[in-house]
Amino acid sequence: xxxxxxxxxxxxxxxxxxxxxxxxxxxxxxxxxxxxxxxxxxxxxxxxxxxxxxxxxxxxxxxxxxxxxxxxxxxxxxxxxxxxxxxxxxxxxxxxxxxxxxxxxxxxxxxxxxxxxxxxxxxxxxxxxxx
Numbered sequence: 001x002x003x004x005x006x007x008x009x010x011x012x013x014x015x016x017x018x019x020x021x022x023x024x025x026x027x028x029x030x031x032x033x034x035x036x037x038x039x040x041x042x043x044x045x046x047x048x049x050x051x052x053x054x055x056x057x058x059x060x061x062x063x064x065x066x067x068x069x070x071x072x073x074x075x076x077x078x079x080x081x082x083x084x085x086x087x088x089x090x091x092x093x094x095x096x097x098x099x100x101x102x103x104x105x106x107x108x109x110x111x112x113x114x115x116x117x118x119x120x121x122x123x124x125x126x127x128x129x130x131x
Contacts, residue, residue: 007055010048014064014108017041022076027083035100038107045108070111080105080119085126095120 005013020028021041031037045068052061070077083105084090090098099116102123111119 005047007048007051007057007060010044010051014041014045014048017044018108022079027079032083033101033104035104038104041108068108068110070106070109070115073109076106076109077119081122081126084119084123090123090127098123 018041021032045064049061049064052058052064080102084098084102093101098120099113102116102119103111106116106119
C-alpha cells in the first residue's frame with residue numbers, strides 16, 4: 001500500500017515523530033525501541049528526501065540529509081544511552097543485538113558503525129556502578 005503525501009506533509013510528519021520520540025519527558029513506549037517504528041520513520045524521511053529531488057528541490061533534500069546526521073546530537077545521544085542503560089535485558093543481549101537495538105533507538109538519524117559501538121560502550125559504562 002502506498003500513501004501519497006505532499007512534501008510539506010512529510011516534513012511535518014518527520015518533525016512530529018522526532019519530537020514525539022525524543023522530546024517527551026519519558027521515552028514513549030512501545031515506539032522508541034520498535035524496529036517497525038524505526039523503519040517507518042526512516043522510510044518517511046527517505047521519501048521526503050527523494051521527493052524533494054524528484055521535484056528539483058536539491059536544497060531541501062540536502063538540508064534533510066544534513067539534519068539526519070547523528071554528529072552533534074548530544075541531547076538525542078543522552079536519551080538513547082539513558083534508555084538503553086535502563087533496560088533489564090541489556091546484559092542478556094549479544095553485542096550484535098545491542099548494536100541493532102541502538103540503531104533503532106537512534107532512528108531516523110544516520111549513525112555510523114563506529115558511533116553505534118561507542119554508544120554501546122557508553123551504555124555499558126552507565127550500567128556499571130562507579131568504583
